Amino acid sequence: MIKDIILPDLGEGIDGAEVSEVSVSIGDAVTPEATILVLESDKASMEIPADVSGTILEILASVGDEVKTGHLLMRIEISSESAEVEKLISSETETVHPPIQEKETPQISPEPALEGVGFSSHVFASPGVRRLARELGINLQIIKGSGQKGRITKDDLNGYIKLQMALSSGTIPAPPLEIDFSQWGQIEIQKLTRIKRITGKRLQQAWQSIPHVTQFDEADITDLDFYRKELKSQVAEQGVKITFLPFLMKAVAIVLKEMPEFNSSLDHTGQNLVLKNYYHLGIAVDTPSGLTVPVVRDVDKKSIIDLSVDLMDLSTRARDKKLKPAEMKGGTFTLSSLGGIGGTGFSPIVNLPEVAIMGVSRSAWKQVFDKTSEEFVTRFIMPFSVSYDHRVIDGAAAAIFTSRFASVLSDLSHFKV
Secondary structure, three states: OEEEEEOOOOOOOOOEEEEEEEOOOOOOEEOOOOEEEEEEEOOEEEEEEOOOOEEEEEEOOOOOOEEEOOOEEEEEEEOHHHHHHHHHHHHHHHHHOOOOOOOOOOOOOOOOOOOOOOOOOOOOEOHHHHHHHHHHOOOHHHOOOOOHHHOEOHHHHHHHHHHHHHHHHOOOOOOOOOOOHHHHOOOOOOOOOHHHHHHHHHHHHHHHHOOEEEEEEEEEOHHHHHHHHHHHHHOHHHOOOOOOHHHHHHHHHHHHHHOHHHHEEEOOOOOOEEEOOOOOEEEOEEEOOEEEOOEEOOHHHOOHHHHHHHHHHHHHHHHOOOOOHHHHOOOOEEEEEOOOOOOOOOOOOOOOOOOEEEEEOOOEEEEEEEOOOOEEEEEEEEEEEEEEEOOOOOHHHHHHHHHHHHHHHOOHHHOOO
16 A cells, blocks of 8 residues: 655645755655755745655655645555554544535545536646636636645645735835946856745834834943852852843843733734734744844743743754754734844844844943932943834833833842842
8 A cells, every 4th residue: 555645734824845954865764753855944844744655756856946735745554553543533534524625635646627608627726726716717727736746736826826915015125136246357156045945034024014113222231240240150059041032032031011002913804903912922032044033022921940941952953954843823013123243223124023123232341320329320222122013002102111121131130040
């Protein structure tokens, strides 16, 4: 019995992946837990198991291939024991849970065209795709299929519909000009990593769809710096690294509870605000392959040491590309810190579907006027900014948010372990 290994649904928001490693060869014997492919998608590496015992008969994916849900990856000649299990599962599915909707799967022979002159004839497409095309009056013959054997998938049809809508509204940007830069000197072509390509598309989408405004401010972290160093020495033997980031995360969570609109998202209609009663912060991490944003969950419920341990773990696995897709979802607010690198300020782009993001720059010792003593004193000042979606947050609220954040950082009672 031959088993087709199909790429499963990789999770919400992940429509495809790139094959980074083929772990088996034709003729190899595999077990259900054995990894047959490694995919790189949405800033993480994912291992695809065989799910059955048997022998690799055919490999239909190569390193560098872009694959989508439903893509045929391999064929395995399964063992007699696995074959019996497959038959049993198939039998139970047919008798106990009869399908209520046709499911699109790769096929190698075209299906009969639906009735209607000029529509859907001589094309590879599932009945569901054909039905939708007929209802919308779309001729499938003019759509190029991306599936197996040129099959037109639901994504192909949706892409065509979106393109026509964009063309009719005049929102399609002019294609970039092809320029021969070598005419002015020697050049070198370097392909962008998948992470940078994915990040670039998402940032462009966010920039085009969100009316961005950035509020800049400063926080006096002199006392916090002394306390951080004290705590750092206390936990040094435990191997825990205490940076400023856990304190910033804790302060953000406190202000988010007081100002819930910053911890929200617009729903799909754009008419309602979804307020979230959980505080999961996305933390931007620079890796050799590009920027990635793992999510630290329940920041409001964790101590500074707990957050430090989480950050050490997530940062290490992010750089090693060992994060799981679920660890980069569900964020309610993002924090991007460049304090360890430099700069006096920057305007980060909001991370959809969130409505605000904080950017932190390098702190510096400055002369600050003390109104009480009426003298200039030296203080450790941290510049930061908050970019926000102006459809949800107005300028006054942003100013209150940054002022309150600075105030929380100056009150050490929020951070005592």
